Amino acid sequence: MAFSYDPYDDRTQMARTIDRYPLSFKRTPLAPLVPRPLTLSERTGPVASELFTAGSMDLSRISADGPRATGQLLQISGRVTDEDGSPLAGAVIEIWQANSAGKYIHDADHHNAPVDPNFTGEGRLTTDAEGQFQFFSIKPGAYPVLESGWWWRPPHIHFSILGCSWMDRFVTQIFFPGEPLNETDLLLNAVSDHEARERLIFQFQGTSMGEINAMGFRRDFVLRGRRQTPALD
Amino acid sequence: MSVSPYCTIGPFFPASFVEGRDDLTHYRGGTARGQHILLSGRILQEGGAPTRNTILEIWQADSAGVFRHEGDPRCAQADPGFAGWGRVRTDAEGWYRIRTVIPGGYRGEDGTLRCPHANLMILAIGLTRRLVTTVFFSGDPDSVRDPVLDCVTDAIARRRLFALRESDEQYRFDLILRGENETPFFLD
Numbered sequence: 001m002a003f004s005y006d007p008y009d010d011r012t013q014m015a016r017t018i019d020r021y022p023l024s025f026k027r028t029p030l031a032p033l034v035p036r037p038l039t040l041s042e043r044t045g046p047v048a049s050e051l052f053t054a055g056s057m058d059l060s061r062i063s064a065d066g067p068r069a070t071g072q073l074l075q076i077s078g079r080v081t082d083e084d085g086s087p088l089a090g091a092v093i094e095i096w097q098a099n100s101a102g103k104y105i106h107d108a109d110h111h112n113a114p115v116d117p118n119f120t121g122e123g124r125l126t127t128d129a130e131g132q133f134q135f136f137s138i139k140p141g142a143y144p145v146l147e148s149g150w151w152w153r154p155p156h157i158h159f160s161i162l163g164c165s166w167m168d169r170f171v172t173q174i175f176f177p178g179e180p181l182n183e184t185d186l187l188l189n190a191v192s193d194h195e196a197r198e199r200l201i202f203q204f205q206g207t208s209m210g211e212i213n214a215m216g217f218r219r220d221f222v223l224r225g226r227r228q229t230p231a232l233d
Numbered sequence: 234m235s236v237s238p239y240c241t242i243g244p245f246f247p248a249s250f251v252e253g254r255d256d257l258t259h260y261r262g263g264t265a266r267g268q269h270i271l272l273s274g275r276i277l278q279e280g281g282a283p284t285r286n287t288i289l290e291i292w293q294a295d296s297a298g299v300f301r302h303e304g305d306p307r308c309a310q311a312d313p314g315f316a317g318w319g320r321v322r323t324d325a326e327g328w329y330r331i332r333t334v335i336p337g338g339y340r341g342e343d344g345t346l347r348c349p350h351a352n353l354m355i356l357a358i359g360l361t362r363r364l365v366t367t368v369f370f371s372g373d374p375d376s377v378r379d380p381v382l383d384c385v386t387d388a389i390a391r392r393r394l395f396a397l398r399e400s401d402e403q404y405r406f407d408l409i410l411r412g413e414n415e416t417p418f419f420l421d
Binding site for chain 1: 390
């Protein structure tokens with residue numbers, strides 16, 4: 001399937017440099033980004049479903065019969081499409097998040113909140129034929145950006161998606177509706193357009209009943225790319 | 234439909250998502266054809282300070298210039314022992330290390346020649362979006378013609394997109410995100 005790709009429209013995206021976020025001023029290039037043509041090299045990309053085996057879709061426990069992690073149980077679902085709304089089947093989604101106390105499983109996390117031995121902190125799956133996905137997890141806690149002295153990150157889940165090509169590779173963070181810390185988060189508020197900002201926030205879906213009764217949240221993703229209509233001879 | 238907004242990868246990308254992804258030369262029990270190399274370098278921020286914990290991803294053709302992707306008309310001939318894609322994380326001094334092969338050049342369907350290169354992307358705390366660039370492996374930066382490389386018109390900046398050959402098996406490529414000797418990055 002051939003896709004066409006336009007550069008990201010900055011109005012739909014986060015600012016590259018953010019006041020009070022010093023690293024954004026140390027790492028964002030000064031020179032203008034160079035426009036380039038897209039060739040086969042950029043239009044292709046890893047076939048993610050070949051490279052990865054499925055990981056856990058349930059972050060709330062280490063093993064299928066193990067005890068659950070502490071926290072509000074969540075069902076996280078959604079759908080991945082291209083810009084025309086066509087589903088992206090076989091996309092690999094990786095997620096990671098803090099535990100309910102706001103602690104990540106990572107050697108760079110120096111926050112002295114407790115580790116939860118029953119929480120995996122990460123998941124991976126491949127989207128189905130309709131581009132749909134579903135994870136189970138627990139609600140992540142807020143945590144402080146220690147260097148800042150004031151900034152608490154609101155609860156959020158990180159998403160990394162490998163779609164069809166090098167061009168639609170996508171990484172983001174998704175926030176929870178109604179969180180007071182959303183109002184002061186430097187990253188979430190670096191998206192100036194209100195509608196675009198809403199696309200970084202889960203939609204509440206009521207109760208997911210099943211083996212566990214979880215709070216349902218949904219987030220659909222639109223990756224860059226439009227399917228090209230084959231030229232008629 | 235409007236595309237979803239990017240956000241920074243932050244500092245806590247799980248180690249398990251990176252482990253074992255630094256070697257493109259062995260894939261599904263096979264060994265890649267062509268010249269195996271260690272491609273390594275440092276990723277530096279303004280003032281030349283190292284960036285620790287930066288995620289670098291690579292995508293490139295195999296040694297014959299074929300991509301393992303249905304978009305490549307020669308996909309069926311792709312080297313079965315070559316992964317094509319990899320992901321690494323920088324250490325405390327900003328070093329990354331990737332085992333790969335010298336990619337082959339190829340001629341596109343419109344006849345345009347792409348010279349040997351690999352696509353790179355950088356994700357890090359402080360970057361709200363990915364940065365993309367291309368590293369080239371050809372010998373003479375000033376004489377090579379390539380439709381992507383030629384978009385960088387400044388001769389000195391252009392040379393910064395070439396890996397330095399240290400030996401047949403070792404190539405060095407530093408990425409300077411901002412400031413003096415800044416690496417050219419492409420509009421994404």
